[in-house]
Amino acid sequence: MRYGARMPTAQQPSTGRRRNPATRAAILGTAFDVVAELGYARLTIEKVAAQAGVGKQTIYRWWPNKGALVLDAVLERSLGPGEPGDLPDSGDLEDDLTAVLVATVEEFADPAFDRALRGLTAAIIEDPELSQAYRERLDEPMRDLKRRRLRRAQEAGQLDADVDLDLAVDLIFAPVTRRWTERSGDLTPDGVRAIVRGALRGLAGSV
Amino acid sequence: MRYGARMPTAQQPSTGRRRNPATRAAILGTAFDVVAELGYARLTIEKVAAQAGVGKQTIYRWWPNKGALVLDAVLERSLGPGEPGDLPDSGDLEDDLTAVLVATVEEFADPAFDRALRGLTAAIIEDPELSQAYRERLDEPMRDLKRRRLRRAQEAGQLDADVDLDLAVDLIFAPVTRRWTERSGDLTPDGVRAIVRGALRGLAGSV
DNA sequence: AGTTGTCGAGACGGATCGTCTCGATAAGAA
DNA sequence: TTCTTATCGAGACGATCCGTCTCGACAACT
Numbered sequence: 001m002r003y004g005a006r007m008p009t010a011q012q013p014s015t016g017r018r019r020n021p022a023t024r025a026a027i028l029g030t031a032f033d034v035v036a037e038l039g040y041a042r043l044t045i046e047k048v049a050a051q052a053g054v055g056k057q058t059i060y061r062w063w064p065n066k067g068a069l070v071l072d073a074v075l076e077r078s079l080g081p082g083e084p085g086d087l088p089d090s091g092d093l094e095d096d097l098t099a100v101l102v103a104t105v106e107e108f109a110d111p112a113f114d115r116a117l118r119g120l121t122a123a124i125i126e127d128p129e130l131s132q133a134y135r136e137r138l139d140e141p142m143r144d145l146k147r148r149r150l151r152r153a154q155e156a157g158q159l160d161a162d163v164d165l166d167l168a169v170d171l172i173f174a175p176v177t178r179r180w181t182e183r184s185g186d187l188t189p190d191g192v193r194a195i196v197r198g199a200l201r202g203l204a205g206s207v
Numbered sequence: 208m209r210y211g212a213r214m215p216t217a218q219q220p221s222t223g224r225r226r227n228p229a230t231r232a233a234i235l236g237t238a239f240d241v242v243a244e245l246g247y248a249r250l251t252i253e254k255v256a257a258q259a260g261v262g263k264q265t266i267y268r269w270w271p272n273k274g275a276l277v278l279d280a281v282l283e284r285s286l287g288p289g290e291p292g293d294l295p296d297s298g299d300l301e302d303d304l305t306a307v308l309v310a311t312v313e314e315f316a317d318p319a320f321d322r323a324l325r326g327l328t329a330a331i332i333e334d335p336e337l338s339q340a341y342r343e344r345l346d347e348p349m350r351d352l353k354r355r356r357l358r359r360a361q362e363a364g365q366l367d368a369d370v371d372l373d374l375a376v377d378l379i380f381a382p383v384t385r386r387w388t389e390r391s392g393d394l395t396p397d398g399v400r401a402i403v404r405g406a407l408r409g410l411a412g413s414v
Numbered sequence: 415a416g417t418t419g420t421c422g423a424g425a426c427g428g429a430t431c432g433t434c435t436c437g438a439t440a441a442g443a444a
Numbered sequence: 445t446t447c448t449t450a451t452c453g454a455g456a457c458g459a460t461c462c463g464t465c466t467c468g469a470c471a472a473c474t
Contacts, residue, residue, distance in 0.1 A: 014442075014443085014449095015441075015442045015443060015448065015449050015450075016440085016441070016442075016448080016449035016450030016451075017439070017440040017441055017442090017449075017450045017451045017452080018440075018441060018442090018450080018451080019450090019451070019452095020440095020451075020452075023451085023452075039333050040333060041333055044429080044430060044431085045430080045431080045432085046429085046430060046431085047430090049453095053453080054452080054453070055451095055452065055453040055454055055455085056431095056432085056433095056453095056454090056455085057432095057433085057434085057435095057451095057452085057453085057454090058451075058452060058453075060432070060433085061451080061452095093411075118332050118333055119333065121332055121388075122329040122330075122332045122333050123329075124388075124389070125325050125328055125329045125332070125388055126246045126247060126248055126325055126326065126329050128390060131389060131390050132390075134389075135389065135390075135391055139389065139391070157414055158411060158414060159410055159411050159414065160410060160411060160412060160413050160414060163405065163410050164401065166392065166393075167382075167401055167402060167405050168405070168410050170382035170385055170386065170392060170402070171378060171382055171402065171405050171406060171410065172410075174381040174382040174384070174385040175374075175377035175378055175381040177381070177385060178377060178381040178384060178385070179377065181328075181331075181332055182331070182338060182341075182342065182346065183335060183338050183339075183342075184342055184346070185373065185377060186373075194371065194374055195374060195377070195378070198370065198374050198375070198378050198406075198409075199378060199405075199406070199409065199410055200409055200410050200411040201409045201411065201412070202405075202406065202407055202408045202409025202410075202412050203366055203367060203370050203375050203378065203379075203406055203407050203409075204300075204365060204366050204367060204407040204408065205367060205408070205409050205412060206367050207364055207365060207366065207367060221418095221473075221474085222417065222418050222419080222472070222473045222474065223417075223418035223419030223420075223471085223472065223473075224418075224419050224420045224421080224470070224471040224472055224473090225419085225420080225471075225472060225473090226419090226420065226421095227420070227421075227471095230420085230421075251460080251461060251462085252461080252462080252463085253460085253461060253462085254461090256422095260422080261421080261422070262420095262421065262422040262423055262424085263422095263423090263424085263462095263463085263464095264420095264421085264422085264423090264463095264464085264465085264466095265420075265421060265422075267463070267464085268420080268421095
């Protein structure tokens with residue numbers, strides 16, 4: 001299964017009827033709704049097709065499987081048309097990172113978004129190709145924003161100059177993701193701030 | 208679906224034929240093999256039953272669904288009969304944590320174990336009840352070992368006395384899990400050591 | 415000897431899979 | 445315009461798997 005070859009964004013051939021953007025939008029919108037309501041395991045192509053008022057073949061023509069469909073659905077819905085802007089930069093790194101993570105946790109609190117993202121995550125874990133597509137289209141762009149904010153912090157002298165930025169991103173953001181996926185651990189604003197503070201100051205800072 | 212009520216460890220009634228432990232073992236062993244070969248999505252109860260030489264009903268009698276079956280299969284195979292011993296304590300916290308994480312990464316390198324654990328993780332993300340069972344039977348016991356090691360480090364003055372141990376566990380272990388699930392990031396011994404060092408010293412340690 | 419629960423086997427109706435074909439339609443090419 | 449090509453909705457198809465149910469054999473305790 002190759003992603004990117006017959007993906008929904010494949011280029012048009014020179015002749016023939018063109019793809020209907022409204023159909024694409026209806027499919028992705030319905031796919032998001034279904035995964036948000038039933039989760040990934042109980043999402044079926046037939047259900048999406050019927051609920052979107054679309055033939056099954058129309059879905060199979062553009063997406064190789066459930067995972068690719070859900071990835072596009074989540075991308076379309078969560079990111080929307082706008083370019084992702086930079087992370088906040090108030091001058092206080094700890095405050096800014098906490099704000100970003102609190103906003104993330106608030107998104108998880110929306111049951112529809114929570115279930116949709118869980119569905120996508122479950123699909124990604126088992127499918128290396130989908131995982132790569134996710135990385136390139138969602139994770140890596142977000143990571144880039146985080147790295148940029150951290151680099152500014154280094155320039156401002158708020159972060160050690162020699163720390164690897166990918167390590168820093170993982171240290172700060174991975175604990176929140178873990179608490180979310182495993183449904184255990186403190187995800188309140190205070191708990192999130194403690195993670196940021198711990199990552200910045202270190203667990204053995206005063207010894 | 209209630210886990211723990213008709214789980215495989217339910218107590219025997221006073222009379223009637225007893226459950227065959229060999230049958231249970233055959234089912235769990237086959238379930239592990241199947242999820243290790245095909246992954247969770249393509250594992251079916253029918254396949255496990257046929258391959259284990261067992262009636263479908265025998266599986267449905269003891270496990271409510273795929274997820275519960277795979278959880279037991281992984282628990283049985285990975286933990287085995289022995290009690291999980293304590294984490295190493297050489298006196299050097301950084302070395303010990305690095306060793307534990309390197310061992311974890313080496314387990315991920317076994318394709319069978321990798322796929323089985325991915326299958327279980329995918330199931331857990333979408334099923335709150337299964338996630339709770341996983342937490343109680345696998346995650347929390349492991350977490351306890353980690354907390355104990357960290358507490359000894361506090362007593363030895365190698366860790367700040369006021370840090371929350373659950374926060375510490377997440378900071379140290381979550382980054383490795385993230386790199387594994389998303390298949391991106393440095394999982395070499397050096398990369399793992401960098402995570403431990405970063406968590407202990409902090410990203411803004413010398414500013 | 416009687417009771418009770420487990421076991422392997424497989425039938426069952428239903429859901430969904432992914433492929434295939436159909437007739438209608440739209441858009442560029444000749 | 446006319447022809448060619450691709451998309452669209454609809455649904456038939458054989459296949460797999462779901463979860464439930466029933467059967468006859470068997471084992472363990474009363």
